Amino acid sequence: MNEAAPRADDADQTAFQQRLGALNLGALWVGRRGVDLSQPKSPAAPALWRYGDIRPSLEEAGRLIRAEEAFRRVLVMENPAFPGEMRATQTLYAGLQLVLPGEIAPCHRHSQTAFRFVLEGEGAFTSVDGERAWMRRGDFIVTPCWSWHDHANESDGPVVWLDVLDTPLVGFLDTVFRESHDRPRQTIDRPDGMSPARFGAGMLPVGYEGSRGASPVFSYPYGRSRAALAALARSTPPDACHGLKMAYVNPATGGPATPTMGACLQLLPAGFDGADYRATDSAVYAAVEGRGRVRIGDETIEWGPNDVFVVPGWRRHALAADEDAVLFSVSERPVHEALGLWREERFDRQG
Numbered sequence: 317m318n319e320a321a322p323r324a325d326d327a328d329q330t331a332f333q334q335r336l337g338a339l340n341l342g343a344l345w346v347g348r349r350g351v352d353l354s355q356p357k358s359p360a361a362p363a364l365w366r367y368g369d370i371r372p373s374l375e376e377a378g379r380l381i382r383a384e385e386a387f388r389r390v391l392v393m394e395n396p397a398f399p400g401e402m403r404a405t406q407t408l409y410a411g412l413q414l415v416l417p418g419e420i421a422p423c424h425r426h427s428q429t430a431f432r433f434v435l436e437g438e439g440a441f442t443s444v445d446g447e448r449a450w451m452r453r454g455d456f457i458v459t460p461c462w463s464w465h466d467h468a469n470e471s472d473g474p475v476v477w478l479d480v481l482d483t484p485l486v487g488f489l490d491t492v493f494r495e496s497h498d499r500p501r502q503t504i505d506r507p508d509g510m511s512p513a514r515f516g517a518g519m520l521p522v523g524y525e526g527s528r529g530a531s532p533v534f535s536y537p538y539g540r541s542r543a544a545l546a547a548l549a550r551s552t553p554p555d556a557c558h559g560l561k562m563a564y565v566n567p568a569t570g571g572p573a574t575p576t577m578g579a580c581l582q583l584l585p586a587g588f589d590g591a592d593y594r595a596t597d598s599a600v601y602a603a604v605e606g607r608g609r610v611r612i613g614d615e616t617i618e619w620g621p622n623d624v625f626v627v628p629g630w631r632r633h634a635l636a637a638d639e640d641a642v643l644f645s646v647s648e649r650p651v652h653e654a655l656g657l658w659r660e661e662r663f664d665r666q667g
């Protein structure tokens with residue numbers, strides 16, 4: 317040790333840090349001491365919400381409050397690591413929304429992007445910027461950032477869907493804006509099916525200015541998505557980690573459905589026993605068909621139809637199913653990719 321530069325003793329260090337604090341400064345060598353930054357360690361926990369456990373509470377909420385009063389009658393899925401914070405992962409909000417016959421969830425818009433995945437019922441619709449998308453089980457509906465939207469149920473039974481929003485991420489960025497419409501329901505000025513016709517047939521209107529924003533196809537009916545998976549399964553061997561997995565895309569860009577969130581549908585064929593995998597993005601899954609399990613680290617979660625579970629980012633996990641099973645999933649992967657941060661690691665078994 318150079319005698320000209322003796323080490324400060326602990327008391328000197330502490331006094332120095334206190335003086336720094338008064339100047340709104342911190343010492344990097346103190347704040348980072350002992351912190352392992354070699355790879356991500358999401359504080360989110362693996363989590364499961366069984367539909368059968370939640371459904372009675374949803375019914376009770378239906379008796380306690382009307383959709384118009386609640387504005388949105390949603391039971392929010394809170395990650396056990398973040399109680400009271402209304403988020404399923406670090407970046408994503410998830411909840412189950414119930415709209416009873418004759419009810420309206422009033423019109424508004426906000427800077428958060430919302431995904432809907434219909435779990436139960438038929439005969440409700442979501443209106444997005446003047447066009448209705450009718451909702452059936454398994455349909456995936458996008459409400460892009462800052463688009464007017466309201467929901468209504470014109471059937472004689474309850475309709476339930478999974479909402480996934482980028483609310484925690486948008487909040488972290490201090491970019492939350494919200495506005496209520498002056499009427500509960502917006503004016504419908506485009507015929508039903510207009511967006512799928514214009515953008516969903518593998519064609520685009522000539523002169524359409526491709527947008528880097530959300531997909532102009534805001535409704536992806538389950539029948540078509542499921543048929544695509546089935547056709548893929550007939551012609552392609554399953555991926556060792558993912559089975560047969562397809563992403564919902566923005567047809568104008570070929571990229572994800574929205575800039576902040578992407579969604580996928582995947583088929584795990586009967587007997588699928590997936591290899592371990594991890595990626596930086598965290599995902600919210602909804603089981604659509606069949607039963608299966610996911611092993612996340614030392615924990616195994618068994619899931620069945622309409623159950624929702626979370627796989628935190630960079631957590632080694634593996635999917636398996638004894639019968640044909642279909643999973644819908646949402647993650648913030650588009651943000652990771654746009655920022656050059658996305659990574660994945662596969663642990664394929666060697667033959």
Ligand SMILES: [Fe+2]
Pocket residue numbers: 424425426430465
């Ligand atoms: Fe909303």
